[in-house]
Amino acid sequence: MSHATHSNAALTPRTRLRLARLIIDQGWSPARAAERYDVSWKTAKKWAERYLAEGPDGMVDRSSAPHRQPNRTPAPVVRKIVHLRWKHRLGPVQIADRLGMQASTVHAVLVRCRISRLTHIDRATGEPIRRYEHEAPGDLIHVDVKKLGRVPDGGGWRYVGRQQGEKNRSATVVRTGAPRSKHRAPLIGTCYLHTVIDDHSRVAYVEAHDDETKETAAAVLRNAVAWFAERGVTVHRVLSDNGGCYRSHLWRETCADLGVTPKRTRSYRPQTNGKVERFHRTLAEGWAFKKFYNSESARLAALPAWIHEYNHHRPHSAIGKATPITRLDNLAGHHS
Structure with a gap:
């Protein structure tokens, strides 16, 4: 089996299957099989029962998320949060203030919807950024x-400073014969x-x-x-x-x-x-x-x-x- 195993699990799916087969197929008692694999008899019994009900596919870990989450943010509220984020680019605190919620709850929703960072949203429209790429070179x-x-002779103002930059610019204008301007800096x-x-x-x-x-x-x-x-x-x-x-x-x-x-x-x-x-x-x-x-x-x-x-x-x-x-x-x- 190639399924991932929980990091704290005592047994891998393959070992669980061996343990369950000892109990179900070979008639070992749960206590004896548990001792063989150094786990509790309850653990051995659990995997044996799951093997009996589901076969080898039942040896993988199941999600620990509850089947029901009565306190989860309702879908209509999630839609309002997403709308305020996309259209108005508001943060969790501002959204929470508008909707009368906790900012931590709003932030959790934004993370779950993968819009917790504004870099994923178009600055001009507030819409999610749609990235595209043509399939082959030359398509577009x-x-x-x-x-x-x-750059004037002697260097520009970014490296030599404003005063020296203007001198360099003026000297370059004289050398090149570039047009002068009364109201702006000399143009090169x-x-x-x-x-x-x-x-x-x-x-x-x-x-x-x-x-x-x-x-x-x-x-x-x-x-x-x-x-x-x-x-x-x-x-x-x-x-x-x-x-x-x-x-x-x-x-x-x-x-x-x-x-x-x-x-x-x-x-x-x-x-x-x-x-x-x-x-x-x-x-x-x-x-x-x-x-x-x-x-x-x-x-x-x-x-x-x-x-x-x-x-x-x-x-x-x-x-x-x-x-x-x-x-x-x-x-x-x-x-x-």
């Missing part, structure tokens, strides 16, 4: 643009990171550009589809937000040329593209702002190595701590 890719202020430009994430594997493809025009977005899509094709993945669908570059005729034409179906997120629902949004956080924390860079070129030079680390060596918690590249159904030699 997510695309988006992450904007980052460029924006880096547009066009990111592509495979829904199934979380493998990432990133290109840094000076803009987010439709031409750039279309070129990045062509490059990404080719990059995935080299790794044995055929892209079928692409999901984007409602940015101008993704609403263009050029974007639709490019998708048609590549045999890719374009899809867009619902308005005001960035959570639909949550995988790429989460990747942007990882990108910012792991590369963009992780350490001091003395120039924008130095930061961009470090990007390819970080992307390789993310795809090939960094365990991803959402896919069982595997590395993204191992989920691609590709040719040998590409996982190195």
Whole structure:
């Protein structure tokens, strides 16, 4: 028998069966069988009776929960607790105050319903988070643009302080001839990171550009589809937000040329593209702002190595701590 045994049980299911068969099949007395297995005669008698009634299947442990629980929170009250948690994101104390209950009782209900942590609930709607994952690489890719202020020569304010950061920015503006502004700090430009994430594997493809025009977005899509094709993945669908570059005729034409179906997120629902949004956080924390860079070129030079680390060596918690590249159904030699 492979059934689990209670941690404090004196006998395993297999031993219980042997004991019961001695009594029922071989005619031993309960006292004699109990002495053989070093248990009380009551225990021996219990297992013998259960064997007689249920056979070998009766040798496993039964639940210790009572058949009736008259003091359990009624179902209508449970529904009210769940409603207040989902819709209004209230804690046990606030819910208990509204319903005239003990906070400990409310907390027990929330734990039983597995909504004791608000991280399981969508922040915008209060609905339970519905996580999804497409079955195969290439079934769906997510695309988006992450904007980052460029790093001035000498380093940005996060590492050198506000005062020195402004001096570095001004000096970079003079060197590069970037436009000045009377009412704002000198501008040194924006880096547009066009990111592509495979829904199934979380493998990432990133290109840094000076803009987010439709031409750039279309070129990045062509490059990404080719990059995935080299790794044995055929892209079928692409999901984007409602940015101008993704609403263009050029974007639709490019998708048609590549045999890719374009899809867009619902308005005001960035959570639909949550995988790429989460990747942007990882990108910012792991590369963009992780350490001091003395120039924008130095930061961009470090990007390819970080992307390789993310795809090939960094365990991803959402896919069982595997590395993204191992989920691609590709040719040998590409996982190195």
